[in-house]
Amino acid sequence: MSFKALFFLPELFLFFMCMKIFVVNLFRVSKTSDAILSPAVLSRLEYYAFFSIGVLLLGSLWVHYPVSKVLSFDGLLSSKLTIMAKFVIFFFGLPWLGVGSKTIRRALQRENMRSFEYPSLLLFSMIGSFLLVSAHNFSILFVALILQILPIFIISLLYEEKTSATAWSARYFFLEGITLSLFVFGAALIYGAVGDLDFKSIALFCQTLSHSKGEGSLWILIGFFMLLLTFLFRLAAFPFHIWIKGVYESSSNLMIPFMAILSFSLIVGLSRLLFEVFYDFVGTWKVVLFYVGISSGALGAIGSLFQSRIRCFFSYTYMFHLGMVFLGLSSGMVEGVQSSLLYWIIYTFSVGAFFFFWSNLSINDQMLERVDQVYGLSIKYPGLSLLMAITLLSLASIPPFAGFWCKLYILKSLILNGWIYVAVLLSFSIIASLQYFHIIRTLYFSDRCAEIDIISDWKTSWVFAPIALVFFFFFQDQILALLSDSLRGL
């Protein structure tokens, strides 16, 4: 194996684990009738070994990364950005496989997710995300986009007694088909003009075009917008957001943090596309992203006010936070990308922590669906309520929690666009934060306590997540330095 192929090891590693889980359990299931997700799918020791090897592998790639970018197999780029993105995807995505934590496993069982294929499918989706962040030509990007989402469709079909998931999955599948065909058409238009699908060739071509105002710029531009549209649809940005509420509502609580991870890979992929390939069109796309960001933020903030179901609420707040990320990207500067990536990492982390705690709660062995079901939780479980409240305050961007700092960095990058936009954005952020306060007051201010049970021990390593959100400001320089190091080659 050549040196360059080493950078493909994380994907291979995930694929190996995925096949291991899949094949071993296929044999196991064929021998017994017990097809449920159980520790036997992957023992705790195996899980932690898997986790540690993955972290070490990506960490060592980061540390020993050469100065220049590495292109393996003619289509997979390895840079500090891609390694960092893979690390984030791996680190934040792995807990949701349902094989390590007892809590998440129990929560999956309560949602009637008993299929042993579940973790393998999520791992497939993670491989898709890995490919997405390191794709260096449109063919790989297309494969990555499909590989990322296809397992999620299959997972939604695996839920027993959840027909709405299947229905939404079918609708989303249909819409996804249309946008992917647009992607292919856009890529074909670009190929027609450039004669290559490689990002570097296209970037060079765009550079030449911008200097010479040559023929073909229109086709490239149309092709680019078709690609952009695919990303906007996949990310559920306004006005392509119609699927998000239904999909969130019909999916599982545990899928929401995982979908935030998928969005992270999409944001990284989109940033690479915008800054590495189509940077010569920056004047055009920054305007589009700005208005998409403002509209998504406004819709997300206002829509979240009227939601009483937890996943619907998070679907709208997701849109709001996505709007913030787009606004960061719309600055057209690397600092904006840095702020956006930081923002999304913290968002993913916070959503993960919140849903971990939320998944611990049940009434009559049923998952909680509505916000008002947790009334008075603090009476019975003050510690858990406090951790949830901290997470929500961070999501509401209240200082000194991590969410506030991330918002501040986005605002800073937005200053160049004009003060009025900063003020508008802040107004939306206030509207968006109100519903978080609503959840907090439901948790705390009730004379009675809901008959809630905790299904498993919540005092796991997740307890440190809200604490990290509180003390984020101590480490933000180091985290920003890491991000800035990652984005050096962008």
Added chain:
Amino acid sequence: MYLENIPFLSILIFLPVLGSFFISMIDKNVSPMNTRYVGLWVTGTVFVMTLFLALYMPCQAGFHFMDRFVITQKLGLEYLVGIDGLSLPFIVMTAFIFPLAILASWDKEIKNLKFFVSLLLILETLVLGSFCSLNLLVFYIFFESVLVPIYFLTSMHSLNNKLDVAFKNVLYTLFGSIFLLVSILKIFEVTGTFSFIDVVKFNFSYAVEVFLFLGFLISFIIKVPIIPFHTWLPNMHGDSSTPISMVVSGAAFKLSIYGILRFVLFLFPQALQEFAPWLQGACLVSFLYAAFVAYDQKYVRRLLSYLSISYLSFSLAGIFSLNSMAMVGGIFHIFVHSLLFPAAFYITGLLHMRLNTDRIKFYGGIGQVMPQFSILLFLICLALVGIPGSSSFIGNFLIMGSLSKLHISQGVVSILGFFFYGVSLFWLYRRIVFGVITEAMVRGLKDLNMREKSIAGFFIFLIFIVGLVPSFPLNFSKFFSKEVTALLKKKGEVK
């Protein structure tokens, strides 16, 4: 000096939050009184520490007891704290109110006492941190974070439609914070620093100064509040319990006033001179309107909150007149407000605790069954209205005299405002103390116990002692007024 060599100020700021960690570790089975004792010891220690600060603070101008460390180099943000003649009285008053608030909740049945005391301690840290911050963004963080404990405290122990009140407070605070954050970011864009010490030396262009001035001002006057941004405060006091009203009126909402004095007056002198007459007019209208509206209130706390708005509006009218004497009076008035209104909320809260209602019509004839209470309430009412010898007399005299000298119409408005203010107050007193007892529950009321009398007496003692020997707050007020006047003179125009 020895105190200058240790991070005394940081210890002072963060001691309450450490106390709250300690409280959270107290075992469930331990008597709830221990939580109160811990809270009292911590807040008491902080108060004693502030007295040390006051005793050992050097007489020179500038900031003292400064501590700093860099939080993030990326933003150029550093934790920078220090105190001067302006912040010291605010710090002392804050530290004074918190132990009394804990004492005021001594007999009260509180559901989640550990949480309550912890929140009070966290709030104290945040308020002290705001008063000591010399970095604009750090000030914003402390200032904005105050929202969280206040939200929990008002929601936890409020009386009627508690959730909506807390929610309204959140909404107003967050709305106000937009302007503040945008202005702070703009300052950073223009000057490249968040440090107050550096920003104060910077000369902004007129347009930028007006933009920043309005941003800061709107944010702070929403939280003071003055009319028409006031609607959340009467609701909040009306639905909060006594200790929370004391803390809110005596310490937490002084932050906005402090913000006006520290930032609006010092950083934007050109814009201040331009807008001062308008602001003074708005404050006088607010003073008159709030005093008038107070008369018609049916609930004690709501009435007191309107009087509080009126009182603070009058103080601000004095400050915005930019006349040195009126400014001294205005600042003195603000310090005294931290004594008077917590005292008023405390003493009326004692009635509320006994009768479980805040409605004035249930209170008639209290004087027959609670004579000691009636005397103490009368003394507090006298102090509130500013009888000679009481602490607010000096402020009233200085402001009213200076305003009358500036323009007769201002004097007329001041006198009219005080007329309504006094009528509202003594109409409240009459309805509580005199008249025929109509409610059976009033007949069975017991007069104040020793602890209650001691706390109320202590308040009254301080109110009158400050009135008779006003040198401590008055010196600081004079010092501050001198600095502002000098700054305005430097800019070329002073009245």
